[in-house]
Amino acid sequence: xxxxxxxxxxxxxxxxxxxxxxxxxxxxxxxxxxxxxxxxxxxxxxxxxxxxxxxxxxxxxxxxxxxxxxxxxxxxxxxxxxxxxxxxxxxxxxxxxxxxxxxxxxxxxxxxxxxxxxxxxxxxxxxxxxxxxxxxxxxxxxxxxxxxxxxxxxxxxxxxxxxxxxxxxxxxxxxxxxxxxxxxxxxxxxxxxxxxxx
Amino acid sequence: xxxxxxxxxxxxxxxxxxxxxxxxxxxxxxxxxxxxxxxxxxxxxxxxxxxxxxxxxxxxxxxxxxxxxxxxxxxxxxxxxxxxxxxxxxxxxxxxxxxxxxxxxxxxxxxxxxxxxxxxxxxxxxxxxxxxxxxxxxxxxxxxxxxxxxxxxxxxxxxxxxxxxxxxxxxxxxxxxxxxxxxxxxxxxxxxxxxxxx
DNA sequence: TTGAAACTATACAGACCTGTATATATTATG
DNA sequence: CATAATATATACAGGTCTGTATAGTTTCAA
Numbered sequence: 001x002x003x004x005x006x007x008x009x010x011x012x013x014x015x016x017x018x019x020x021x022x023x024x025x026x027x028x029x030x031x032x033x034x035x036x037x038x039x040x041x042x043x044x045x046x047x048x049x050x051x052x053x054x055x056x057x058x059x060x061x062x063x064x065x066x067x068x069x070x071x072x073x074x075x076x077x078x079x080x081x082x083x084x085x086x087x088x089x090x091x092x093x094x095x096x097x098x099x100x101x102x103x104x105x106x107x108x109x110x111x112x113x114x115x116x117x118x119x120x121x122x123x124x125x126x127x128x129x130x131x132x133x134x135x136x137x138x139x140x141x142x143x144x145x146x147x148x149x150x151x152x153x154x155x156x157x158x159x160x161x162x163x164x165x166x167x168x169x170x171x172x173x174x175x176x177x178x179x180x181x182x183x184x185x186x187x188x189x190x191x192x193x194x195x196x197x198x
Numbered sequence: 199x200x201x202x203x204x205x206x207x208x209x210x211x212x213x214x215x216x217x218x219x220x221x222x223x224x225x226x227x228x229x230x231x232x233x234x235x236x237x238x239x240x241x242x243x244x245x246x247x248x249x250x251x252x253x254x255x256x257x258x259x260x261x262x263x264x265x266x267x268x269x270x271x272x273x274x275x276x277x278x279x280x281x282x283x284x285x286x287x288x289x290x291x292x293x294x295x296x297x298x299x300x301x302x303x304x305x306x307x308x309x310x311x312x313x314x315x316x317x318x319x320x321x322x323x324x325x326x327x328x329x330x331x332x333x334x335x336x337x338x339x340x341x342x343x344x345x346x347x348x349x350x351x352x353x354x355x356x357x358x359x360x361x362x363x364x365x366x367x368x369x370x371x372x373x374x375x376x377x378x379x380x381x382x383x384x385x386x387x388x389x390x391x392x393x394x395x396x
Numbered sequence: 397t398t399g400a401a402a403c404t405a406t407a408c409a410g411a412c413c414t415g416t417a418t419a420t421a422t423t424a425t426g
Numbered sequence: 427c428a429t430a431a432t433a434t435a436t437a438c439a440g441g442t443c444t445g446t447a448t449a450g451t452t453t454c455a456a
Contacts, residue, residue, distance in 0.1 A: 005433085021309040023221050026413060037434040039416085048414065099309060104360050108306035111219040111297060113366070122364040152377040155357025155370065162302050162356045163349070166320040168311070172353065179350040182384050183377055203403085224443060235404040237446085246444065 006044045009034050014055045018102050022052055022109050022117075049116070052106075056120040059102045063124075066092075067131070078138040079184070082153070085132065086180055089157055090173035093164045100165035104158060129154045141187045149187045153180055204242045207232055212253045216300050220250055220307050220315075247314070250304075254318040257300045261322075264290075265329075277337040277382070280351070283330065284378055287355055288371035291362045298363035302356060327352045339385050347385045351378055 012034045016025045027048055031038045045051040070088035071081050092098060099105075103121040110117040129150050136146035160176035210232045214223045225246055229236045243249040268286035269279050290296060297303075301319040308315040331348035335341060358374035 019309065021307065023307070024309060027415080028413080037436095039435090040433055042415070043432085046415095100306060103364075104302070105306040107360075107364055108298060108303040109219065109221070111217065111222060118364075125361070125364050148373060148376070151361070151368075151370070151373045152354075155354055155361055155374055155377075156350075157357070158360045159353025159355070159357035162305075162360065163323070163353055166301075166305055166316070166323045170349075172349070175346060175349045176353055178346070179353075179377075179381055182381060186380050225445080226443080235406095237405090238403060240445070241402085244445095 005036065005040060009036065009041055009044060010051070010054055010058060013051050014058055017052065017055050018059070018105075019097065019099060022055075022106060052117060053120060056102065056106060056117065056124070060120075060124045060127075064127075067128075071135075078135065078140070079188070081135050082132070082139060082184055083177065083180060085135070085153075086157070086173060086177040089160070090177065093161065093173045098164065101158065101161045104161065125154070125158075136184075136187065139184075139188070145187050145190060149183060152183050156180055156183075203234065203238060207234065207239055207242060208249070208252055208256060211249050212256055215250065215253050216257070216297060216303075217295065220253075220304060250315055251318060254300065254304060254315065254322070258318075258322045258325075262325075265326075269333075276333065277386070279333050280330070280337060280382055281375065281378060283333070283351075284355070284371060284375040287358070288375065291359065291371050296362065299356065299359045302359065323352070323356075334382075334385065337382075337386070343385050343388060347381060350381050354378055354381075 009030070013025075013030045016030060016033060027038065027041065030051075031041055034041070041051075045054065067085060067088050070091070071084045074084040074087060075081055103124045106117055107121040112118065132153050133146045133150035136149050137143060141149060156176040156179055157173075160172040163172040164170055207228070211223070211228045214228060214231060225236065225239065228249075229239055232239070239249075243252065265283060265286050268289070269282045272282040272285060273279055301322045304315055305319040310316065327348050330351050331344045334344035334347050339347060354374040354377055355371075358370040361370040362368055
């Protein structure tokens with residue numbers, strides 16, 4: 001049961017944290033939803049903060065895998081991969097359970113700058129941007145431009161998630177997609193690298 | 199004293215809500231910070247929710263005025279006004295007390311979709327976007343394109359605020375500015391309206 | 397100066413929160 | 427079967443939260 005129980009708790013808590021917010025979800029609510037005993041929860045997660053951090057780690061891993069496999073499933077063309085990221089996110093935004101970005105929300109809920117939760121959110125955000133920068137370079141954009149472009153694309157995605165959270169069914173990610181196309185074209189025109197000579 | 203006291207409470211609460219988060223700021227904390235009696239607070243604001251809503255209204259009005267006067271102070275050229283919005287926000291992001299967008303944060307803290315707080319955040323977001331759409335039309339962009347552009351620019355600004363909140367001193371708004379320039383140019387090239395004939 | 401309105405001070409009710417203590421039941425393993 | 431680990435059930439300690447009750451003080455105006 002060991003690993004199963006831990007996983008069951010984490011899965012349930014993760015879903016509640018995302019749906020209702022972290023501070024709005026009490027430990028007792030999680031206990032009731034899992035059907036386990038409170039003591040068991042505290043055995044696997046010594047404090048609520050530990051559970052929250054595990055939830056962010058888990059979300060990070062799920063999103064990472066989901067994005068990567070989503071890209072692979074859509075295209076193998078380096079340039080198209082950048083746009084495929086937006087397709088993956090569009091799908092995410094259209095799920096009925098969408099409630100914004102778990103990391104943006106966590107960052108808003110935990111204001112203290114040094115907080116481990118704040119830090120975990122920042123780490124995901126940066127690692128995601130780096131993935132975009134990698135894709136941009138593979139698409140033939142020089143490093144400096146790829147860095148700048150990756151920041152712009154990640155901001156578009158964050159902005160679209162925030163917009164969709166507030167204005168439901170606004171198709172925000174489609175609008176972001178169109179902007180991304182323009183920005184990517186511009187980056188390619190600005191400083192292309194001939195893949196043959198790179 | 200009447201209006202003064204109400205204003206004093208609201209000002210203090212607003213600052214604490216923004217700095218620490220809304221749920222993390224208790225009524226007693228506000229009472230202590232203002233130096234007033236708790237009964238006085240509950241006289242002017244029958245519940246904490248009322249105070250939170252007043253805080254959002256207040257923030258909305260302050261931001262609106264700040265943006266408009268910031269634009270006026272910078273340029274009178276319609277096209278430059280769109281970019282001036284990014285300058286105003288850049289200044290905001292560079293203040294040491296910057297802690298993200300009050301409306302994005304409130305939206306993240308209060309998950310329930312129908313919540314008045316969620317609604318207030320959505321209303322600000324939409325009114326801000328409409329302002330951008332107005333500026334875009336004044337700059338000679340046709341309505342349909344102006345609508346689309348305004349969504350893209352507002353997402354860039356939201357995204358930059360989120361990024362700066364997580365990665366402090368990342369100059370996110372400068373990166374957003376560069377993206378905005380490209381998107382605005384594209385919109386102008388796509389479907390310009392001759393101001394003389396419009 | 398007298399009386400009403402506004403403000404303060406303090407205490408507290410009742411709910412909720414995290415985390416723990418304790419005693420019991422279930423499961424796995426020798 | 428016996429023993430140890432694992433999970434459960436229940437209660438509760440100690441804290442914080444929103445909101446109210448009550449009594450006293452200041453302010454201001456007639």
